[in-house]
Amino acid sequence: MTAPSIVWFRQDLRLADQAALAAAVHEGPIVALYVLDDEGPRQWRMGGAQRWxxxxxLAALAKDLGRHRISLILRRGPAAETIAAVAKEAGAARVHAIRHVEPWWQAAEAALADKVDLVLHEGQQLANPDTIRTQTGGRYRVFxxxxxxxxxxxxPAPPLAAPEHLHGHGDLRSDRLEDWQLLPTKPDWAGGFDVWTPGEAGAVEALEDFADRVATYDHHRNLPSIDGSSRFSPHLHFGEISPAAVWHAAHDAAPRSATPFLREVGWRDFTANLVDLFPGIGAKNGRDTFDRLPWRTGAEADRDFAAWTKGRTGYPIVDAGMRQLWGMGWMHNRVRMITASFLTKHLLLDWRRGERWFWDTLVDADYGNNSVNWQWIAGTGIDSNPFGRIMAPLVQSTKFDAADYIREWVPELRDLSDATIHDPHGEGCAPKDYPEPLIGHREGRERALAAGAKVRA
Incomplete structure (x- = not known):
């Protein structure tokens, strides 16, 4: 009897264009395995929204595998030790997995390779970031x-179809998904998450929907009041569809106008490249000079941070974004930049506080994207905006026509006109239950510039 191979699923929860699965199937029977490892990532264990x-x-993947009469084996514990134990139980010849760049996954891969025959495959990015080199053989640090x-x-190579025939290997013990308690209960804060359809089928449906809109993406993506962005990031983060499949679908749908969207897919590769180069990028400034930046601390700073998380800053576009984040576990990309700029510049609060909040509340909280994007806005990153570039939230709100977006997420402002809703306090029409601005734009800007001058000094 042919020894089985283990397919180690991580952030690649799909059957189509899954190189690890395709290789294992070619060898014979498979053991489909997912390990919930909260110990390896330490402070980067998945946040609440990601766990939802x-x-x-996982339920969707188990259902898809079940159609082939294969069980998804669930285990919990340190990845390398747990997988090695399953390999021994199953008598597995080797383990196949998609290569990951996150530092905890690289550590797990190295530890597992000492215990079993581990074969790593590409498929998490458009290209292995180590293969994208300068003419002198170096690595890129600028996008x-x-x-x-x-x-x-x-x-990229055309995506592989899902295998038509899968053969499992006996019965192995599996945890019950429900026993992992990944879903919130008391309270159930995920009531607005029903706008999402996690799983490979949901990803394919979302891609087909976006293919009809990719031609207008460049014009509409910055307008939060319309459905102009792809909303594809959580599907890509969990690997429910491959970046190669996304690239081909977008390019085929709009060969002449898909480039702006494809650049965003390329940005995802770039952040993976930076994580591969600088594994600690989620906690360390990309430029050491910003270690001197005098971020605000203390009780008043904590109150401002709490107001920001609750969408109670007195700036409608910021508050709409933060309430959307809490309501559906996602935020429009333009508004992500506005809210992040407001926290780091107007409130002068450390970017890592905002990064950690997003990590817990975003369904698409990706280590590379989250870390690099926060540092890009804060001005502390390897490739980032200058610190003195400060977004004016009132100007941004008007420029990108956010009136209906604000009405949707800040209902106390719903009755205001398009002309007044962006700055109700300045227009003298703010309802009594809407908070005063935490700080004026000019005051916040001057304070941020003064802090930046200390870094330059």
């Missing part, structure tokens, strides 16, 4: 030249 998505994505080099390697 994971529960439903634009990285994107040019990456684009020269595209298109």
């Amino acid at each position: 998505w994971l529960h439903h994505s 634009t030249p990285f994107w040019r080099a990456l684009a020269a390697t595209l298109p």
Whole structure:
């Protein structure tokens, strides 16, 4: 009897274009395994919103595998030790997995390779970031030249279809998904998450829907009041569809106008490249000079941070974004930039506080994207905006026509006109139950610039 191979699923919860699965199937029977490892990531264990998505994505994957009469084996514990134990139980010949760049996954891969025959495959990015090199053989630290080099390697190989025939291997003990308690109960704060359909089928449906809109993406993506963005990030983060499949679908739908969207997929590769180069990027400033930046601390700073998390800053566009984040575990990308700029510049609060809040509340909280994007806005990153570039939330709100977006998420402002809703306090029409601004725009800007001057000094 042929020895089985283990397919170690992580953030690649799909059957189509899954190179690890395809390789294992070619060898014979498989053991489909997912390990919930909260010990390896330490402070980067999945946040609450990600755990909600994971529960439903694993349920969908188990259902898809069940159609082939294969059980998804669930185990909990340190990844390397747990997988090695399952390999011994099953008499597995080797373990196949998609390569990951997060530091805890790389540590787990190294530890597992000492215990079993581990074969790593590509498929988490458009290209292995280590293969995108400068003409002198170095690694890129700035996006634009990285994107040019990456684009020269595209298109990626056509995505593989899901295997038609899968063969399992006996019965192995599995945890019950419900026993992992990934879903919130008391309180159940995920009531608004029903707008999502986690799982591979949901990802395919979302991609088909977006293919009809990709031609207008560049024009509509910055307008939070309309459905112009892809909303694809959680599906990509959990690997319910491959980036290669996304690239081909978008390019085929709009060959001449898909580039702005494809650049965003390329940005995801770039953040993976930076994580591979600088594993501690989620906690350490990309530029050491910003270690001197005098972020605000203390009770008043804590009150401002709490107001920001609750969408009670007195700036409608900021409050709408923060309430959308809490309501559906996601925020429009333009508004993410506005809210992050407000926290780090107007409130002068450490970007890591905002990063950690997003990590817990975003269904698409990706280590690379979350860390690099926060540092890009804060001005502390390796490739980032200058610290002195400060978004004016009132101007941004008007420029990107956010009136209906504000009405949806800040209901106390619903009756205000398009002309007054962006700045109700300045227009003298703010309802009594809407908070005063935490700080004026000019005052916040001057305080931030003064802090930045200390870094330059």
